[in-house]
Amino acid sequence: MAAEPDDELVETLIGLFREIDGLFSTASRRLGLTPQQAQLLCFTRHLRPSFGELATLLHCDKTNVTGLVDRLQRRGLLTRQTDPHDRRVTRVHLTSEGEALTGRFQQAIDTTLSSRFSSWPTAQRDELLHLLRSATSALRATDA
């Protein structure tokens, strides 16, 4: 019945996950987006990802990406462009409208986070940032 050494870490990560999930859900809903749509837009902001790359980034099947892009394109937030180097691949570009909306989403998240951590001293925020970076790359290790 004794707890494994990392049990607490697991539960804490799950709790953190749920909080961030709630954060993303409300922020996207306010902009008329689903969380998945908002995240696709974020990944497309400083990249011109292919459908396959988006599927990898979003941890979903490539067939989903078609539908996600369809709905965002229908709203004029992004466009499809065939890659000239390999005409099989299609790349996604944000329109200026999509760029603006994505910016508003990221700003909303940023503002909320800033207010949540406003009472934290700078040293502690830096410490958290450093550990989160390390933890994220540790998790990314091998996608077993």
Added chain:
Amino acid sequence: MAAEPDDELVETLIGLFREIDGLFSTASRRLGLTPQQAQLLCFTRHLRPSFGELATLLHCDKTNVTGLVDRLQRRGLLTRQTDPHDRRVTRVHLTSEGEALTGRFQQAIDTTLSSRFSSWPTAQRDELLHLLRSATSALRATDA
């Protein structure tokens, strides 16, 4: 064009979120569960939550909980029980089969995390755990 002080923190949190999301997706899929089902089961393991409590925990509408519970109950993983103190509320109990499956899910997550963090010295893990706890409660603050 200058970055806000917390921009890096935001991006790092998003990255962490995506990694945990991928972790949960693959772990649940291997057990024939959706991530939402797996998380509902986890919340029910050491609680006997009502439908409203589950909706709050899962950050979703209460109408979703009905469907989620329906499908899990159909598979014999949990049961509904009317609360004797207030016959309007229904509480969810795991069956022994549901308990076992939930244990397998949590074990899978735990194992993966342990292997990902195996190279971390104990002191660093403790530091991470401590900061994650603080960060989670900071995020939970007011659900603006």
Added chain:
DNA sequence: TATTGTTATACTCTATAACTATA
């Protein structure tokens, strides 16, 4: 032949509105 994106299909998740039973 292999890969990229698409379509068809089936199921799950999601929120809104209207409803029933209980308090």
Added chain:
DNA sequence: TATAGTTATAGAGTATAACAATA
């Protein structure tokens, strides 16, 4: 009157399998 859960509905997310175009 208010609250807990349900139902009906409509739309979105999800994976599998079969397909077209390109490499």
